Amino acid sequence: MHGRRAGAAAVVALALGLSMAACSASGPPSIVGKQTLRIGVKEDQPGLGLRLPDGRFAGFDVDVARYVAAKLDVRPDHITFVPVTSATRETALGNGSVDLVFATYSITPERATKVTFGGPYYVAHQDTMVRAGDTAIRSVHDLKGKRLCAVAGSNSWKRVTQALNIAAVLAPAASYSACVAMLRDRRTDAVSTDDLILAGFAARAGPAVRIVNEPFSYERYGIGIRKGDLSGCEAVNRAVSQMYLDGTAAALLQKWFGRTRLQLDTRVPQFEGCE
């Protein structure tokens, strides 16, 4: 009978209508909604990302990553920290071996063509570290003709020799911890990179090294996200805003860099914007 079948259809439509409100748009895979996260961090930068003897990771970047992951509803025991180097950050994101990168990852226009950047969660400044006895180097321009440590995949030495056109002689290295060792062994004359990184190493190296204290750039530490994950980027930015609003950013900066001479900025940085 017509009436009965139509009635049944109407009831079905009604039931489906109820579930309609719960329907949401499906998009490309995003870090939003993931239960577990693999986060790329540095393993050799004291104060930022350092692997401890017991295998755990510690530092400002690691703590910020934990905070952001918590805001993405990922339980602390569902985060896996994966060591990355300056040279492997883009590939690790690209091939999916990490979901996010918190690894003193300066936002540059060139990198922004390959990854999407959340944040910055902090704005550092590039400075230069030399041996304590070396008084000839007082600003980045004095690096002309000197040996400058060049970490593969890092932007810092490019700022000096390419962007500022200062004719330093490059001494290649794989990481900033290697650079600091080379500086002490006189295999390089200077290590030029972000003040936060230098501060961590200077605290360990003690009186053997000196920071020139002539900062010359804005290094905006971005959160590397797979290219195109806009909802992930927006969620991460909200978490960073929250981190500054609730005082966590100030506390973490104090925790990791409070004992250095650095001027810490506890105001939310200008975001890059999600593309």
Next chain:
Amino acid sequence: MRATTTPPPSREPHRWRNTARFRRLGLQTTPGRIRALAAVVVLAIAGFYFVANIAVGNARDGLRVIGHDAGPQVLATGDLYFALSDMDSQVASILLTGREHSPGTRQQALHRYNRDRATANRAAIQAAELSADDPTDQATVRSILDGLGRYERLASQAMVLDAQANHPAGPPPRNVIAVYRQATDLMTQELLPPAYNLTLEGGATVREAYAAKRSAVLSGRLWVALAGLAVIAALAGLQTFVTARFRRRLNLALAVATLGLLLLTVSAVRLLSDQAAHLQAAKTSGFDSILTMARARAISNSLHADESRFLLDPGRADTYSLAYLDKSQAVLYAASRNLGEYYTALGTAIKAYRANPRAVRFLGFYGDEARAHPGPAVTTLLSRFQQFQTDDQRIRQLTGAGHDRQAAMLVTGHSAGSPGYSFDQYDQAVVSLIVRHRGTFDQTIRAGDRELGRSVVGNWSVVLPLAAVGAAVLVAVGIRARLVEYR
């Protein structure tokens, strides 16, 4: 009146029709069956109303967020950022000029500074009104205004010290620079970032609302069509039953209800299709480009200020020129390792674009814009950006050769042919594109509003419940005359 007094005999009884439950529902009698069928029809009408109401509500919410909340918020905060950034730019210009201002230039810069401040206040109030339901955003706007007060004190202090110093064009004395550093740091680290982040947040809100609401409107359209069909089928069933049982041709009330619901379903489906199209047009042809250009304008003003700061504060010259390069690359990305290479790469990229506007070989804000809206307006924008960069190159060459004074005079001038003039021309090209996209945006939002009905006639929040109730009443009227026969 009907002649028959006895109800038509029941057909061959079916097994389940004799169950207790069946009898309890009264379905073994004709009036019982009519009532049951009518109940199904009324339920279906209620279902239709429910589904259509949700779908139309989604369309309305989408339009409200995109067209009336977050969209205007992006424009207001974009204006706020520009006005703030330009204030600092004017202060730098005044300090750079020193005593060598040609008649009126200092006055002009001061006038612009005051105008910017008024614009900033207005935009801040507007942004605060638009974020009335978001206390965090409101607090952000308030803190920007508080900071602006502190900024103004520092800026006037710097300008007073500068006037006392009575220096030639070029970098002012150290005490002036020290105060200006405090002012510009306050501006760039405390006032501008939250303003820019509010713009971005508006963009994120729109993107999310668009994705959610448009797909909800489209799936709502499907459900409305299904529910409409269900009601019509139920009505047809009732009609068939009644006409067969009572040997009548047509129940007029039921027929009117069926026709009405058919019309309602068709127009609801059409409305939802149109709404989805308006949302799409407002977002992709209007809003996205407004956001891109508002951000480009903000970053451009800030890189223009970096150009002045580079001349003003030699101690931070490296910082400001590196920031200038990064920001230029964000506006239009052409692969290059330093400013010298950038000027060349920019020239090549724009030349290639002119030769073939379909093949955009650069990225950044203008890459997006050129891909989305190829045409003469973008070509003008690109030429003016290039002219501004050419002037920048000239200024840096002058400072490089030790002609700081000449460079400072050039950068602060606003007469035709000067770099200040070329920046103003460039900014006008940016603004005219924003105005154009704004036109498209407003037009689609207005069309959407009109269809959802700001007026009573054609207002869906009135039409929908009236039609549903009307249909239910018609069903009641239609079966009442038949049921009366059993009294």
